Structure formats: structure tokens, C-alpha cells
Amino acid sequence: MDWTALELSLRLGVFTVAVLLPVGIALGRVLAYRDFPGKSLAEAAVALPLVLPPTVFGYYLLVAFGAASPLGQFWQAAFGRPLVFTFEGLLLASIVFNLPFAIQPMQRGFEAIPPEVRAAAGCCGMSPWQALLKVELPLAWPGILTAMVLTFAHTLGEFGIVLMVGGSIPGETRTVAVAIYDRVQAFDDASANAMSALLLAISLAVIALTFAFSRRVGRRLG
């Protein structure tokens, strides 16, 4: 059992969720309520990670993060270390490939709030910020929670992009999914088996808990 890999996977999941929570709320809300030129294109771009092969997506990220790219050079200059094959690079990649999992459920959550209910918040004297905190977030909460869980679970499970952008450096970029692959390659079936079972159990538990929770919320709002 590679506990370092498990710890790294969990850390990557938590960090990804932490970054995507505010980003998803902001972008999901804009996509739900605003009309702007190029909105369809923006929605398509957000959905892209769902349809592109992880190798294609990973390859482009690798190019975008590489030492020859403006982003890679900026990162090297600012932090004194490269972006590819580091935890930071992996986190950035994880944020990008999780965009659809974070934004789409949140967008649906915001869209489900009737326009009159949002108008009522303003007519009750709430500023846009108060309306967001007191009305929109509590009502979009099931969608936001689903987004967070999907993002977390998907981060634990992602393999192709992690391998492309991060490689398999113990303690830095080797996640559980990569470690399992590594163990299988080394004919260490016992370890692969244990880690696979654990990952399966964690994922199942997290998703089951979410379903139970959103059903409770649904009943409450009936």
C-alpha cells in the first residue's frame, strides 16, 4: 500500500475543490444568468475535458506548462522551479480538467432558482451580495455540493492527464491511480489490489453520502 500516493491524491483533491469552489460559483452563475456573445463557445470550452481523450488534453497542458511556454517561463522566473512534473503543475492541470465537473452542476443549480425568487431578493432590499449569500447559494447548494463531490472523486480517479503532465514522482506527482498502474507494471498484484479496493470504497462512500444528503435537502425544500 502506497500511503504517500494516497495522501497526495487526497491533497490534490482537496486543493482542486478549494480552488474550483469559488471559480465554479462565479462562472456557473454567469453562465446561468447572463447572455453574452460567444456564450455557447464558452460552454463548449468548459465541456471540452469531457470529450477529449486524456492524452490529447494532457499533451496540450504539457505544451502549455512546458519550459518553452510563456506560462512555464513565468512560473520558473517567479518561483524558481518548473511547472511540469511538479505538484503545482499537477494541481493546475487538475483544476483545468475538472472545470466541467465543477461548473456544470453549479450552473444547473443556479438555473433551477426561479427568476422571480431572485427578483424577490432585490425587492426585499437585499444587495446582490446579500442575495447571493442568503438566497442563491442556499438554493443552489445541492448543485454546488454535487459539483464538489464530482470534482473530488474525479481528481482521485484521473489517470491519463496526471501521467502526461506530472509523470510518476513519489510524493510530488504520483497519485493513487498512477501508483496502481505502477504496481501492475511491476507485477505487484497484492498492492494494486489493495489500492484499487480502497479507491473504489472511498469513491463509493463519498458519492453515496452526497446522494443521501441532496435527497434530504430536496425534501426540506419540497
Add this chain to the structure above:
Amino acid sequence: MAGLEVELRQEAPIPLDAAFACAPGEVLALVGPSGSGKTTILGAIAGTYRPREGRVAVNGDTWFDAGAGTFLPPHRRAVGMVFQTYALFPHMTASGNVMAALGHLPPGLRPGRAAELLARVHLAGLEQRRPAALSGGQQQRVALARALAREPAVLLLDEPFSAVDKATRLRLYREIAELRAELDMPVVLVTHDLDEAAMLADRLAVLHRGRTLQTGTPEEVVTRPASAEVARLIDQRNVFDGQVIGHDAVRAVTMLDWAGHRLEAAFNPAWSQGSAVSWIAPDGFVVLHRRDRPSRGEHENPVPGVIETVLAIGQTAHLTLRPDHDPRLPLHFSVPLHVARRNAVAPGVAATVSLLAEGIHLMPPAA
């Protein structure tokens, strides 16, 4: 100026050409068919919709002035709004919903004030219920209490009675009528129901495709519509074309030709001899003659014909008469059911009605 002043104009996306005022304590009903822009106009007053041109001012404060670029968002306008679907916050209790509009009070005072407001709309004891656990009428009352909580300078009611059953609606009418005495702000009521408007409002503004066609008391609008279009919009069915034959100042009548039948209308010399007009005879001014005592010509504007339909609704019989001089121009009127029975009114029988001259109202010819 005290009260609400509204002036809105735009060509697209929703055509608007509306102007009206509403004094403190006055109830103004915006009436018109669905799609006539009523809800859009309320949105423009509340600040949830921004029209291209126009002005909205309340008690001298400008909320919207396209020329000056002024547009206050809803939370900066002292407005109370009851939405058609109530739009209660489903995750808050009745009390929480009302407290959500009490942001101007210190937090410690809000629960007490919310309880007071809920008691005022007869919901004492239900403060801790969520909207899902309240009936439609109760939700409607919470919405009203919430709209009043902000101590609004204008109260807006968007089809507030359309989603409740009739018994609840009648009860709510009475409660609104009672509450009115205590309200000192302008109240704008949107409805497509003319009876409701006539019952609750001091004045009506008739809207069609975003235009205010006529503003006046319910009686004025119903008996003296400004045009045939208004007459049709307020469901006035006896709208006909005619021609002014002449005036008789001595007898104070204006003579009218109605498809070859001569009628006398209230004296109105503004219409020159020979001019084409539209005219109406509102229901209350069509009088059925007793069938056992045939008219000998002493009645006002007798119109003989054949009864086509008799429809009893409650204690009222709604009748249609095909006039003998032109059966293509049916007259609609109603009489108490017992009158219809006593006169043995039935489809196919001959009957005569009088069109009372004072009720015949002339309008510009329909386009």
C-alpha cells in the same frame, strides 16, 4: 410630487408606450390581455427590468431616468412586490421570509416585527412553517406581509390572486379591501380580470401591446371606453358601427343609424352629422321588455328580435338577441334569472329590448 409617476417608451424587444400616475393611498389596476406588457411595466417600476426610455419617480425621488442615465437597482428602491407565483424563499420559514425584507431594522427587532406583520395578514401561529407546508392562500399572505415589511413607498401586486382557488380569492379580496384603509402608499395591481380590477381599484389603466390606451375610474372605462379597441379589451361585447344622422338639441339626443335601424343616443354634438362612429351599449343599459305586454312604441330605442341563447350562470341569465333588422349583429345582455323565467325567455322566442339612450356611448370608428 407625491405618489408614483411612470413614463416608459421603447420599440424593442418588448414594445412599451405607457404613462400613468398613482397617488398615495390609491389603487391603480393595470388591465389587459396576457402579453400586453403589464408584468414588464411592474418590473420597470421595481427595477428588475430596464427599459430603453422613460422615467419612474416616487414621491419626487427619481428611480429611473433614461435621459439622465439614472437606474436604481431593486434593493435601492423602496418597493414591495407580491409576485404571481409568490416567489417565497423556499428554504426559509414564513417568519424568515418576512425577516428577509426587514434588513433596515436592527436584528433584535426583526422577529417581533415579522410576527406582527404575519398577524396582520391572519397568519399568527404559522411563523415557523416553511412555504412548502403552507396552502396557496397562506403563501400569498406571507408574500404580502413580506412586501409590506420593507415599508415600501410603492406596493406592486402582480396577478396576486391568479393561483388560488375562488373561495380563497374572495376572502383575500375582502382582506385586501380592509388592508387598503391602512395603506398610505400608491398600489399598482396587475390583473387580466376586469371584475377584480373594478372591485379593488380606484382607477384602471387599460393596456394593449405595452400602450396605455385609457386611464380612468372603473365606471368611466366600462361605460365610456375611449375606443372600440378598449371596449373589446374590457370584454364589452355590444360594440357596433354606426353613423351620426343628426342632433336634436331640444330633446337632447343624437340620432344614430345602426345598420338601417334608427337609435337615439345621449346628446353629443362633438360628432358631426354624417360621421362614422363605433358605439357601445353596455350590458346594464339593455333592458328586456315584458313579453306579456307588447311594446306600443313608447319605449326608448326598441329593438325587436329573436332570442338566440340563454345561459344561466348562478342567479343571472346571459342572453343573446338577434335583432330583426340585421340578425348578424347580436346584442348581449343579462337579466336576473327570475326575470328570464317570468318572461318565458327561451331560445327561438321573439323578444324586444330597449337600448337606453344615456348608455349609448359613441367612439371613433374602429380602424
